[in-house]
Amino acid sequence: MEGPISVTLSDLAATGRLAARLAPLLRPGDALLLEGPLGAGKSAFARALLRALAGDPGLEVPSPSFTLVQSYELPGGLEAHHFDLYRLSGPADLAELGWEEARQGLVIVEWPERLGDQRPAEALVVRMAYGAAEEERIATFSGWPDRLKELDS
Incomplete structure (x- = not known):
């Protein structure tokens, strides 16, 4: 499988089902970057x-x-850290948030463009976008081609 995977989510329940399919693939040290x-x-x-x-x-x-x-x-001993960097002025402020320590576990980052040079190169990027219907969303996954094969179905 090459290239991004896009999944149409008809509603919030579909978002939950997709998240449940992704969850078993995540490990300590992973970074999940949520854009949109x-x-x-x-x-x-x-x-x-x-x-x-x-x-x-x-x-x-x-x-x-x-x-x-x-x-x-x-x-299972997994530690997860959910970051919302919308109000962050830039990557210099990450140290105060415990970014380096958090990277030992799973990090889920909203507004990852604020990471600057701290953006993990090996991250999974999920780009969320509006769909055609009011509740519809499109999730596009980039990265981890070997681990995401089952999402491409």
Whole structure:
């Protein structure tokens, strides 16, 4: 499989199903970068992914819009860190957020363009975009061609 994989998500439930398919592929040290405009579904995808990783559909997953980062201890010893860098002025502020330490676990980053030179080259990029219908979204995955084969179905 070469090139990006695009998946049409008809609604929030479809976003949750896609996140559940991605969850078993994630490992410590991975970076998942969520790109897209405001309201395109980045936070919804991150929330669904964290719930799938935790095995808990009711897991409280607050948006890190104001705290900038939320951390989670997940089953199997996986530590996940959900960053929302929208309000970050640039990569120099990452040290205060514990970026280097967080990279030992899974990092899920909204607004990754704020990472600058700290952007992990080996990251999986998920570009969220509006679809044709009101609730429809398009998720386009770039990176990890060997690990994402099952999403391309």
